[in-house]
Amino acid sequence: MNPQALVQQANRELDVLQSAQQVIRDALQELGYGPEYYELLKEPMRMLTVRFPVHMDDGSVRVFTAYRAQHNDAIGPTKGGVRFHPDVTEAEIKALSLWMTIKCGINGLPYGGGKGGVVCDPREMSFSELERLSRAYVRAISQIVGPTKDIPAPDVFTNSQIMAWMMDEYSRLREFDSPGFITGKPRVLGGSEGRETATARGVVICIEEAAKRRGLNLADTRIIIQGFGNAGSYLAKFLYDLGARVVGISDAYGALYDEKGLPIPDLLEQRDSFGTVTTRYKDTITNKELLEKPCDILVPAAIENQITAANAQRVQASIVVEAANGPTTLEATRILSERGVLLVPDVLANSGGVTVSYFEWVQNNQGYYWTKEEVEQRLVQAMRQSFDKVYTTAQRHDVDMRLAAYMTGIERTATALRLRGWL
Numbered sequence: 001m002n003p004q005a006l007v008q009q010a011n012r013e014l015d016v017l018q019s020a021q022q023v024i025r026d027a028l029q030e031l032g033y034g035p036e037y038y039e040l041l042k043e044p045m046r047m048l049t050v051r052f053p054v055h056m057d058d059g060s061v062r063v064f065t066a067y068r069a070q071h072n073d074a075i076g077p078t079k080g081g082v083r084f085h086p087d088v089t090e091a092e093i094k095a096l097s098l099w100m101t102i103k104c105g106i107n108g109l110p111y112g113g114g115k116g117g118v119v120c121d122p123r124e125m126s127f128s129e130l131e132r133l134s135r136a137y138v139r140a141i142s143q144i145v146g147p148t149k150d151i152p153a154p155d156v157f158t159n160s161q162i163m164a165w166m167m168d169e170y171s172r173l174r175e176f177d178s179p180g181f182i183t184g185k186p187r188v189l190g191g192s193e194g195r196e197t198a199t200a201r202g203v204v205i206c207i208e209e210a211a212k213r214r215g216l217n218l219a220d221t222r223i224i225i226q227g228f229g230n231a232g233s234y235l236a237k238f239l240y241d242l243g244a245r246v247v248g249i250s251d252a253y254g255a256l257y258d259e260k261g262l263p264i265p266d267l268l269e270q271r272d273s274f275g276t277v278t279t280r281y282k283d284t285i286t287n288k289e290l291l292e293k294p295c296d297i298l299v300p301a302a303i304e305n306q307i308t309a310a311n312a313q314r315v316q317a318s319i320v321v322e323a324a325n326g327p328t329t330l331e332a333t334r335i336l337s338e339r340g341v342l343l344v345p346d347v348l349a350n351s352g353g354v355t356v357s358y359f360e361w362v363q364n365n366q367g368y369y370w371t372k373e374e375v376e377q378r379l380v381q382a383m384r385q386s387f388d389k390v391y392t393t394a395q396r397h398d399v400d401m402r403l404a405a406y407m408t409g410i411e412r413t414a415t416a417l418r419l420r421g422w423l
């Protein structure tokens with residue numbers, strides 16, 4: 001990466017962390033907590049940086065850098081995914097661990113936030129190199145993680161196979177079978193029904209609830225989804241099945257838009273495992289253009305900082321539901337809110353994933369497994385309750401849904417800190 005791109009990337013990461021910190025500060029202030037609460041909660045209480053060697057297939061040895069952040073464990077063990085990505089940085093992992101505390105708090109899960117990341121490019125690694133990397137990461141962080149301490153899960157570019165290797169490595173180290181060490185596992189190894197689709201299911205529930213509040217009938221709405229990966233593609237399928245008109249989708253290479261509605265089943269068949277589909281089409285538009293196209297509901301489901309002060313005025317949707325983490329800047333949040341757009345923030349909208357991860361951990365601890373219907377029913381109930389809590393808080397305090405979500409999410413941790421006598 002050239003020096004200018006490196007500076008831009010560093011600024012973006014600081015933006016994400018600073019935005020998370022700013023909303024936590026505002027939320028604590030609005031709730032009446034003293035400055036010592038912000039001082040403690042603005043950063044993870046524990047941040048481990050590790051470096052470890054991995055033997056590559058060509059006989060060379062590469063040294064990887066990785067992180068594990070534990071934001072706060074006053075409520076219970078910390079919980080959060082592990083991402084494998086070349087752009088992983090300490091600031092990003094810190095921000096993601098803060099967000100996990102808020103997500104767990106909103107949903108009343110007995111966890112604090114955690115997050116991990118390995119600086120690597122899994123797209124350029126073989127299956128066996130990925131296995132050695134996954135196992136080495138677990139050995140490097142094993143002292144601070146565990147089923148009652150800190151429970152990892154999948155995130156960007158990690159999947160159920162990687163979770164299986166990590167669980168196996170941890171079980172070997174501890175010399176007992178530990179399915180509750182990690183969630184997002186294959187079902188045969190203690191994974192939960194419904195985990196793979198949980199994030200998208202949760203987003204759909206938020207879309208339904210938001211549409212209800214705005215008097216929109218989902219079957220009459222036009223929806224744009226930015227990103228066609230795990231979150232975006234399942235979301236497109238569920239919305240299409242519900243009769244909504246998905247008029248736009250995109251991936252890293254471009255976007256497709258059709259006012260009459262896109263053929264979602266065909267697009268799902270054509271996408272590759274990295275969520276790419278638009279490269280098969282000629283009449284594409286850019287991601288930037290897609291965000292400003294006519295629609296009723298816009299769902300950013302790709303990457304950070306997509307709706308900014310530069311384009312927020314031109315977003316035509318009346319509802320924005322953030323499936324991705326951090327897709328809207330704080331300035332854009334303010335602009336959308338002033339324009340009367342209902343923005344359902346990431347910490348609420350995409351929290352279906354961690355909710356079903358919690359269900360998986362509960363099932364592992366009980367050694368008793370639920371049916372798909374049971375998982376879905378509990379997820380629908382949990383997400384509806386969470387949406388309602390946040391929406392009511394927003395109305396009661398006359399604040400936007402993002403601040404209301406942080407207030408709802410941080411209050412449990414702040415109360416736990418007080419009751420434990422830490423603050």
Ligand code: NAD
Nearest residue numbers: 199227228229230231251252275301302323324325350353
């Ligand atoms: P993914 O890697 O499966 O898919 C990402 C999609 O975004 C792909 O279609 C990719 O082509 C597209 N994309 C990448 N760079 C882009 C760019 N510059 N512009 C436009 N599109 C781009 O990832 P995912 O799991 O679907 O996650 C997407 C977002 O949702 C992330 O912010 C992630 O943190 C968040 N999220 C996902 C889950 C989950 O369970 N998958 C849970 C919570 C939050």
